[in-house]
Amino acid sequence: MIDRVLRLYPAGYRSAYGEEIADVHREMTTGLPRAARLRADADLAGHALRVRLRLDSASPGGRFFALAAPFALAVAAVADGLVLTRWYEGLVRSPAPAWLQLTHTDALWGLHQLFAALVCVGAVVALSGRWVPGVSVAACGLLGEAVQGALAPEVTNGSPFAPAMALLTLATVLACPVDRRPDWELSALAGTVAAVGWFPVVALDTGVFGVTTDYDAWPVLVLAAASVTVALRRRSSGVRETGAAAVAALPLVTGALTWAHYAPWPFVGLLLVLPLAGALTAGVRAVRRRR
Structure with a gap:
């Protein structure tokens, strides 16, 4: 079994470290129950695939x-948290009794709320x-959202991006190396x-403040501020942080495009938020260097 798993590593990596990996793996799995050995083999296969795809901790x-x-997980929690709170708001504001609304909830809509709750x-x-x-619980919710969005797009307001964005979030979270x-x-x-990103939008949705958060732009601004914070703390150029925030923000940006009924300007505005955050990071870093 170990020989087949080792073939998953790139040839150069296998020739350099294959024998050592095999010896350590055999030593660690000797005497273990079959189920434990299979888990160890799966972990090793996962590491091999990460090395082959250049997604290991050293790359x-x-x-x-x-x-x-x-941050992708945080954005998913914001988006699905808004789904749940807006559903609850409708439940409370309706003149019909809550128990009556719950017993007459459409099955697809009920599943949508369940998947959102799992993600949160x-x-x-x-x-x-x-x-x-x-991550295991959130992955179940994201996978359910992707399947439901593809088979029943009406639960996501007909957005063609929802299934792909759920899968993108899932892939981003699972791509995190084990030791990082x-x-x-x-x-x-x-x-x-x-x-x-979630609470102010919920507060403004009540209408008490007389303003709105059209296209859910606020969470993207919060994410941009976080990327700047991480870059400044790490004294980096901000390129990696801005890129990571951009990947995490894609579900929000494509959601805004749907809510705007594909009007271009809100979409373009949100696309500019993160590059501007990256430019701000570079500017602050340049000022620090001059000092």
């Missing part, structure tokens, strides 16, 4: 997705420090993005 791609994954719960668990169980999972600081910042 630029791996470092990129390690940064993008928590999974994001909270993952960003609270339990990455693997949280977000630390508490990055998780806390991503959690803050989720909370700050």
